[in-house]
Amino acid sequence: MSSASTSPTARERELLEAARDGDENAYGRLVEPHRGELHAHCYRMLGSLHDAEDALQEALLRAWRGLPRFEGRSSLRSWLYTIATNTCLNTIQRRPKRVLPIDYGAAADPHTTPGEPLVESVWVEPYPDDKLGLEDGFAGPEARYEQRESVELAFVAALQHLPANQRAALILREVLGFSAREVADSLDTTVASVNSALQRARETVDDRMPEQSQQATLRSLGDERLRELVEGYMDAMDRCDVDAVVAMLADDAAWSMPPMSTWYRGREALVAFLTEWPLSGEWRWRRVASHANGQAAVGSYSWDAESESYLPFALDVLSFDGPAISEVTSFITRSAPAPERQHLARWPEEPAHPRRIAVFERFGLPDSLPA
Numbered sequence: 065m066s067s068a069s070t071s072p073t074a075r076e077r078e079l080l081e082a083a084r085d086g087d088e089n090a091y092g093r094l095v096e097p098h099r100g101e102l103h104a105h106c107y108r109m110l111g112s113l114h115d116a117e118d119a120l121q122e123a124l125l126r127a128w129r130g131l132p133r134f135e136g137r138s139s140l141r142s143w144l145y146t147i148a149t150n151t152c153l154n155t156i157q158r159r160p161k162r163v164l165p166i167d168y169g170a171a172a173d174p175h176t177t178p179g180e181p182l183v184e185s186v187w188v189e190p191y192p193d194d195k196l197g198l199e200d201g202f203a204g205p206e207a208r209y210e211q212r213e214s215v216e217l218a219f220v221a222a223l224q225h226l227p228a229n230q231r232a233a234l235i236l237r238e239v240l241g242f243s244a245r246e247v248a249d250s251l252d253t254t255v256a257s258v259n260s261a262l263q264r265a266r267e268t269v270d271d272r273m274p275e276q277s278q279q280a281t282l283r284s285l286g287d288e289r290l291r292e293l294v295e296g297y298m299d300a301m302d303r304c305d306v307d308a309v310v311a312m313l314a315d316d317a318a319w320s321m322p323p324m325s326t327w328y329r330g331r332e333a334l335v336a337f338l339t340e341w342p343l344s345g346e347w348r349w350r351r352v353a354s355h356a357n358g359q360a361a362v363g364s365y366s367w368d369a370e371s372e373s374y375l376p377f378a379l380d381v382l383s384f385d386g387p388a389i390s391e392v393t394s395f396i397t398r399s400a401p402a403p404e405r406q407h408l409a410r411w412p413e414e415p416a417h418p419r420r421i422a423v424f425e426r427f428g429l430p431d432s433l434p435a
Contacts, residue, residue: 072136072139072140080094099124102144105152108235111162111189113190119151119152127144142246146250153229161224161225162189163221163225166327166329172326172328175340192427192428194355212279218383230262230265234261244259274390276385281385282359284386285387293387296312297312301351301364306338312388315331319392347367347412348366348367350433356381363376363429365377375431376424376429377411377412378395397417397424398412398415399415
């Protein structure tokens with residue numbers, strides 16, 4: 065039986081009564097232990113850090129207003145997840161699904177200037193799992209995916225290809241470990257419908273996922289080896305050493321740059337892309353190690369002559385296949401005054417995008433680096 069099936073504890077009942085009487089502080093203490101996991105749940109459902117924050121805020125407001133109707137037949141956690149899930153389902157109805165560039169279109173010609181950016185709502189966004197308190201391991205004995213595995217970019221991107229109800233069923237059952245009956249109650253459907261949705265969802269996700277999760281790969285590498293690989297990547301990129309960077313890549317490695325739809329695959333294509341654009345020698349770079357989506361990440365900074373400092377350019381989320389880098393997803397923070405190729409070809413010189421620059425703040429990265 066999952067932890068979600070238990071009734072509220074004595075302490076929760078005490079806070080519930082106070083909250084029902086209008087005590088906002090009591091309500092805050094009541095929901096705070098669940099805030100981190102609910103935030104991660106909304107992110108898995110929506111693929112967007114910003115959308116997840118909006119959905120969580122709306123869900124907690126709905127829960128506050130709905131306290132008089134909570135009878136305690138299920139746990140508080142289960143009740144909150146039901147509200148958060150349905151809030152996300154409503155959000156999904158109002159906007160298109162989010163994807164990564166490699167799911168959006170074919171790989172580009174590396175000798176062609178990177179293409180124009182698309183609207184913000186198209187792309188999966190990175191997630192600061194370590195800053196938001198996401199725990200290691202499984203959420204419950206019936207869960208199939210580890211909590212950090214379930215926010216990896218590949219997994220979150222795969223989820224976005226599922227119909228909304230299938231997505232919710234898979235997350236509630238396989239990530240959070242709720243029983244089929246609890247999932248059915250949350251989605252206002254039958255156990256048979258949940259099991260049918262799960263079967264179809266598993267097939268879709270398994271087809272889109274690599275054979276080994278990043279969590280398993282990172283454990284096999286170990287902390288010291290991973291640190292060496294990340295430091296080697298940062299050093300080679302800072303020195304604009306294309307050969308050294310390419311030597312670290314898998315043969316079929318991919319490189320994408322949301323919000324641009326352009327992406328490249330394979331060493332030959334990446335040599336051309338890196339040589340002609342970011343590592344051409346026209347720009348100076350500095351990098352800081354970070355962490356995102358349960359994966360290694362790097363904050364990339366480009367030199368700004370006006371401020372005489374290095375300013376945030378992109379958050380590179382790294383995926384590994386053994387010791388080789390299999391994918392770089394570079395979330396760019398800069399604006400372009402117009403979606404024209406001449407501006408995009410010189411994106412390190414463009415100003416910061418107000419919303420994208422907030423990514424660095426959420427990941428605990430500095431807003432500038434000295435010379």
